[in-house]
Amino acid sequence: xxxxxxxxxxxxxxxxxxxxxxxxxxxxxxxxxxxxxxxxxxxxxxxxxxxxxxxxxxxxxxxxxxxxxxxxxxxxxxxxxxxxxxxxxxxxxxxxxxxxxxxxxxxxxxxxxxxxxxxxxxxxxxxxxxxxxxxxxxxxxxxxxxxxxxxxxxxxxxxxxxxxxxxxxxxxxxxxxxxxxxxxxxxxxxxxxxxxxxxxxxxxxxxxxxxxxxxxxxxxxxxxxxxxxxxxxxxxxxxxxxxx
Amino acid sequence: xxxxxxxxxxxxxxxxxxxxxxxxxxxxxxxxxxxxxxxxxxxxxxxxxxxxxxxxxxxxxxxxxxxxxxxxxxxxxxx
Numbered sequence: 644x645x646x647x648x649x650x651x652x653x654x655x656x657x658x659x660x661x662x663x664x665x666x667x668x669x670x671x672x673x674x675x676x677x678x679x680x681x682x683x684x685x686x687x688x689x690x691x692x693x694x695x696x697x698x699x700x701x702x703x704x705x706x707x708x709x710x711x712x713x714x715x716x717x718x719x720x721x722x723x724x725x726x727x728x729x730x731x732x733x734x735x736x737x738x739x740x741x742x743x744x745x746x747x748x749x750x751x752x753x754x755x756x757x758x759x760x761x762x763x764x765x766x767x768x769x770x771x772x773x774x775x776x777x778x779x780x781x782x783x784x785x786x787x788x789x790x791x792x793x794x795x796x797x798x799x800x801x802x803x804x805x806x807x808x809x810x811x812x813x814x815x816x817x818x819x820x821x822x823x824x825x826x827x828x829x830x831x832x833x834x835x836x837x838x839x840x841x842x843x844x845x846x847x848x849x850x851x852x853x854x855x856x857x858x859x860x861x862x863x864x865x866x867x868x869x870x871x872x873x874x875x876x877x878x879x880x881x882x883x884x885x886x887x
Numbered sequence: 888x889x890x891x892x893x894x895x896x897x898x899x900x901x902x903x904x905x906x907x908x909x910x911x912x913x914x915x916x917x918x919x920x921x922x923x924x925x926x927x928x929x930x931x932x933x934x935x936x937x938x939x940x941x942x943x944x945x946x947x948x949x950x951x952x953x954x955x956x957x958x959x960x961x962x963x964x965x966x
Contacts, residue, residue: 701955708952709888737955744957746896791900791958825901 646672677709679861687724690731703733731840743792754788768870779859781845783817788844790826808832892963895926
């Protein structure tokens with residue numbers, strides 16, 4: 644598979660994402676600079692963490708108007724898979740590709756620690772390989788990860804099963820003390836209604852190798868890869884001549 | 888001309904900065920201080936001369952990039 648990892652001024656998890664996709668999963672991954680107008684031959688896009696454009700104005704506010712994000716809008720509109728991590732999640736919300744917004748942590752503190760996630764919706768391209776009831780232990784590192792949406796948007800997210808992950812304690816309970824940033828309904832990650840664009844605040848790319856203390860992040864990338872493989876085999880069945 | 892823009896968090900959005908400032912003011916002994924909302928102030932120099940054109944342009948910019956309508960309200964004056 645060909646992954647495009649976007650790179651903005653002050654992205655800082657771009658190399659981690661490329662490393663994991665290439666060296667842990669053995670797929671092709673290339674960095675795409677924010678000034679590029681095209682994503683090239685791409686099966687999925689990863690918008691990595693960082694502080695794009697210095698977080699000026701609001702997190703993700705300026706990045707969303709970059710040339711490469713126009714290409715991502717088109718890619719997403721055509722059903723392409725897009726995963727935004729941390730700052731990538733903030734950018735997707737600013738771009739209107741995901742509903743809601745990420746605001747200052749309720750504690751006003753930058754939180755840098757490992758948390759537990761529980762998958763709320765297992766049948767998405769981003770969660771399909773996560774075993775039922777499995778809690779993911781992943782690192783977070785953010786000051787503005789408090790998910791906010793108005794009541795109508797929240798009820799739609801719930802009704803359409805767009806909430807992918809919630810912050811929970813070690814027993815899997817979505818309590819207030821397990822919520823590191825004050826996110827409404829303990830929301831850590833969501834997808835769009837079409838289920839091809841997702842964002843989350845925790846960093847799965849920092850939890851794919853045992854030396855880093857957790858490999859739970861692999862399950863999210865494995866889900867994306869599984870979804871892409873399913874798509875290409877479905878495509879091959881529909882048009883065998885092209886596949887050959 | 889100059890645009891003077893004030894952006895504030897929507898009332899429904901939790902504003903931890905505002906709450907922290909409010910309790911700091913109370914701790915310092917200021918009486919009668921209610922809810923505090925911390926926002927942003929922007930000043931933009933404009934080279935045009937037509938106020939109505941400027942108003943439309945700034946309103947569009949406020950809506951598209953300078954504020955996020957999901958979490959913020961804005962108001963502005965053109966002087």
